[in-house]
Amino acid sequence: MISRKRVLVTGGAGFIGSHLCERLLAQGHSVLCVDNYFTGTRDNIAHLLPHPQFEAIRHDVSFPLYVEVDEIYNLACPASPVHYQFDPVQTTKTSISGAINMLGLAKRVKAKVLQASTSEVYGDPEVHPQPEDYRGSVNPLGPRACYDEGKRCAETLFFDYRRQHNVRIKVARIFNTYGPRMHPNDGRVVSNFIVQALQGNPVTIYGEGTQTRAFCFVDDLVEGLIRLMETPDEVTGPVNLGNPHEITVRELAERILALCGDGARLEQRPLPQDDPTRRCPDIGLARRLLGWEPKVPLEDGLRRTVAYFDARLRESITGR
Ligand code: NAD
Ligand code: UDP
Ligand code: UDP
Numbered sequence: 001m002i003s004r005k006r007v008l009v010t011g012g013a014g015f016i017g018s019h020l021c022e023r024l025l026a027q028g029h030s031v032l033c034v035d036n037y038f039t040g041t042r043d044n045i046a047h048l049l050p051h052p053q054f055e056a057i058r059h060d061v062s063f064p065l066y067v068e069v070d071e072i073y074n075l076a077c078p079a080s081p082v083h084y085q086f087d088p089v090q091t092t093k094t095s096i097s098g099a100i101n102m103l104g105l106a107k108r109v110k111a112k113v114l115q116a117s118t119s120e121v122y123g124d125p126e127v128h129p130q131p132e133d134y135r136g137s138v139n140p141l142g143p144r145a146c147y148d149e150g151k152r153c154a155e156t157l158f159f160d161y162r163r164q165h166n167v168r169i170k171v172a173r174i175f176n177t178y179g180p181r182m183h184p185n186d187g188r189v190v191s192n193f194i195v196q197a198l199q200g201n202p203v204t205i206y207g208e209g210t211q212t213r214a215f216c217f218v219d220d221l222v223e224g225l226i227r228l229m230e231t232p233d234e235v236t237g238p239v240n241l242g243n244p245h246e247i248t249v250r251e252l253a254e255r256i257l258a259l260c261g262d263g264a265r266l267e268q269r270p271l272p273q274d275d276p277t278r279r280c281p282d283i284g285l286a287r288r289l290l291g292w293e294p295k296v297p298l299e300d301g302l303r304r305t306v307a308y309f310d311a312r313l314r315e316s317i318t319g320r
Helices: 014-026 041-047 088-109 145-165 189-198 216-227 250-258 286-288 298-318
Strands: 006-010 031-036 054-058 069-072 112-117 168-174 203-206 212-214 239-241 247-250 267-269
Touching: 006 014, 006 088, 014 031, 014 041, 014 216, 031 041, 041 054, 054 298, 069 088, 069 216, 088 112, 088 145, 088 168, 088 203, 112 145, 145 168, 168 216, 189 203, 189 250, 189 298, 203 250, 212 250, 216 286, 239 286, 247 250, 250 267, 250 298
Parallel strands: 006 031, 006 069, 031 054, 069 112, 112 168, 168 239, 203 267
Antiparallel strands: 212 247
16 A cells, blocks of 8 residues: 555646546545646546546645645656647746745755756757767757756756755656647647547648657656656656657658558758757666666557547547
């Protein structure tokens, strides 16, 4: 029997956050979901609302929040380039003021706090695959900087709150993650390609499609986040969490087309500025510290994600 903890999940109505809330409830904890519904939706958590240990509050983490909790997972932040560049100033405020408020909260109630950081702290990396001690190559002036620098500064704040106030911190650097409950208009590559292929529209490859990413299924990622939270206080991270199976964007498109049936074709679009050319996690540290590695092969994860979007698109056609 595990003891019931009061867990705050910011960004809990988003893609990863909603899976995390679900898993924490299944483990017997009480979960407080805080979200301003910028990119998340109530649909993602509708099935959790009847649960007696679940509560959801609409709140923007760039403003203070006074609640009593034992653990905080700070996931609130738009994650897709399209959405974080829509209002870049708000993205930076969310990352930095959100981190300050969650750290202030953790300090007051003596909670553990985990930051959802990102592989974007490595920018367009010169070291490959990326280990945690690589300091990154971020353009601080470009269109991705609101996200990258916001997340980098949040990491700084986490380590300063630990040194200055002894706050118990954990920092996860999350690499590209996909799965059910991504928004159909999320704008990231997996959801774009699947929705385009299912609708018989051209699949949009930015640039030549030779850039690489490594895609982690959401269930594996959530397992890694929970394991990191459960580590002893001296373990702070940063720890990379992602799937080290690296593929090109073009190969991803071909795999998705094969799963969704032919019919759709590939169409080239301009490559966005500062788009990283290669990205793949070195997960040696996560293996050693957490005994964790991804279990779901890309093929299986993509099948499950295609099934999710297929059902959603059918619902929207039939009006259910
Ligand atoms: P998402 O956009 O689905 O979820 C983000 C959630 O945060 C949404 O529900 C959104 O409404 C909420 N939010 C945004 N600004 C907020 C604010 N100011 N106050 C309260 N809530 C706010 O994205 P996701 O993929 O689930 O990402 C979750 C976290 O993981 C983010 O912090 C993201 O940076 C990080 N991350 C994700 C990935 C990935 O591949 N999915 C990779 C690296 C890091
Ligand atoms: N804060 C919060 N919830 C709390 C405690 C603090 O949102 O339960 C916010 C608070 O508004 C402050 C921030 O966290 O702006 C940082 O708190 P800290 O105690 O570090 O700073 P101070 O209040 O001394 O500025
Ligand atoms: N991409 C693409 N077509 C799309 C969306 C994205 O080719 O419709 C590319 C994008 O240029 C990048 C990669 O896919 O090289 C991953 O993009 P995503 O926005 O998912 O995440 P990123 O890793 O860039 O943050």
